[in-house]
Amino acid sequence: MKTFKYHILSIVGALALLTSCGNNNGNSGSNSALNSSAAEKVYVAPGEQDEFYAFMSGGYSGNLTVYGLPSGRMFKEIPVFSQFPTSGYGYSEETKPMLNTSHGFVPWDDSHHPDISQTNGELDGRWIFINGNNTPRIARISLTTFETEEIIEVPNSAGNHSSSFVTENTEYVVAGTRFSVPIPQKDMPIDEYKGNFRGSLSFISVDPEEGHMDIKFQILMPGFNYDLSHPGRGKSHGWFFFTTYNTEEANSLQEVNSSQNDKDFIAAVNWKKIEEYVNNGGGTMMPADYAHNIYDESTHTATTTMKKEVLTVDPLKIPGAVFFLPTPKSPHGCDVDPSGSYIIGNGKLSADLTVHSFDNMIAAIEGKKFDGEAYGIPILKFEDVLAGTVKSGGLGPLHTEFDGKGNAYTTFFISSEVVKWKLGTWEVIDRKPTFYSVGHLMIPGGNSRKPFGKYVVALNKITKDRYLPTGPEMEHSAQIYDISGEKMELLYDFPTHGEPHDAAGIPASILAPKSKKIYRLDENKHPYAVLSPDEARVERNGKEVHIYMSTIRSHFTPDNIEGVKVGDKVYFHITNHEQDFDVPHGFAMIGQNTSEILVMPGQTKTSLWEPKKVGVWPFYCTDFCSALHQEMQGYVRVSPANSDIEISYSLDGE
């Protein structure tokens, strides 16, 4: 009876909510009005595998989560900007340097926009990049190991939001500032913002072999908010487009004061031209302070380099490098279609979408038809660059993706829907409600020349009644639609962790064959590795104790250690001797002020323990690795600080 009542209540609740959203749009809006074939379309039978990988940003989790499509099954959470006790990332001695910044150790961030590396405008599946929004950083994650390999801090930036999108051959990963700030930073009155703060757009070069990042140049722009960006491609390769808002340069109550202008701008940046200028010695080196952290796969260790200068560029010194395209109503998303012909500005306070034409833009620039300037940067005439307007009928457009078949799909936050429309004719073809308040959406390869237009995933901000309640907070919710036909078909909902602002998808056939299965022990160059169990040992060096330990199913070598004293720093350097796919061992020590670590086959990781109490303290393996996993344990005897007990240990029961 109780269950029955509960269902009635939740249905009534759902209906009430739908009505109040006013987003039925002719659809029944019923949760259960799905085609029976929908289940078959998302059903991936036990033992079968998904067709696509979907990488969803974690938002305020600071990480990246990996899902399968169409099943919506979560495969992994990849730690990026946040410490992650599940693997020991940011806790192990080897990975702590990944989170170093000019502000010190910053073990958290807010990640928004993952983007997969490209070659010739198509996904190549080598790396995925993502931005840290709060303490400006860009990370590069390997798509063979699914581990974060590199993080570079972005100086002269704040709220690193119009990031981290790649150019057609991954020449650059681009990062734009949301908040303009004094550059260089200094102590000054906030109400002197206007005309004094600047916005930086950073072009970070990516080494074509190793993927290593380096800030090639920063363009110092007027003090607007640079919200989102996307690269040109095809004919517009060499350009990058950024939406701006707050061209009013208001410094308080922005909710009102930065919505005064009817139009803000899309900034069109000819980065090829600036690159040439910089390669010829242009630009000004400016003192800066930022961290560059690289993880080396052969030593299994990250190192931090503090950088001391950055090359800045004044756009006024390079005629033809930057133009402003007037775009209505505080645009948010800035998306470029697969052909590179159209730049779509989603005016978030508008019902209509503004589509600019790249060809029109070039013609207007060549004809020098300007409509004034802002801080010396030429403004093109709205009518001259406009390709068309999509009269969507929705409200609050945020982001647009493309299916590669001539259609675009735009999310509407306020009216909670995805609207499908046609490039070139600008007519609306279909609309489907989302549950609820959708932000980004994702079609695998949607930001490339070659999208895989089979599914679109809507990433919803508000979950409400879609799942069983879990207290005041619900996980966010993704919805997958089949877009293979003329009309979109909602197939399935699944919860997502953190706030997945944006996502990037790729066919499994590109990634799965390259996925790494083990680290080879004979390639392990970690300075504290034990490559054979005979090398296992314990050494005291003043107040430091280094334990060179190996693991194999199901024991630690050494397993019992004596001679450790209160006040010591005890480093467990653990090498996992397994050479089998999917056999990690874990390590945890009682009272340790950190997390466990999980060591992959062939890898070495270090866990620090600072014993505070005399006693005999156990450690154990945290990953159920064999039938005798519970036997995988050992003890450390801790004596008083002034004791004279020498270090001793037992190797394989000796």
Ligand code: K7E
């Ligand atoms: Cu629209 Cu940060 Cu891309 Cu969220 S952002 S939705």
Ligand code: CUA
């Ligand atoms: Cu090793 Cu459990």
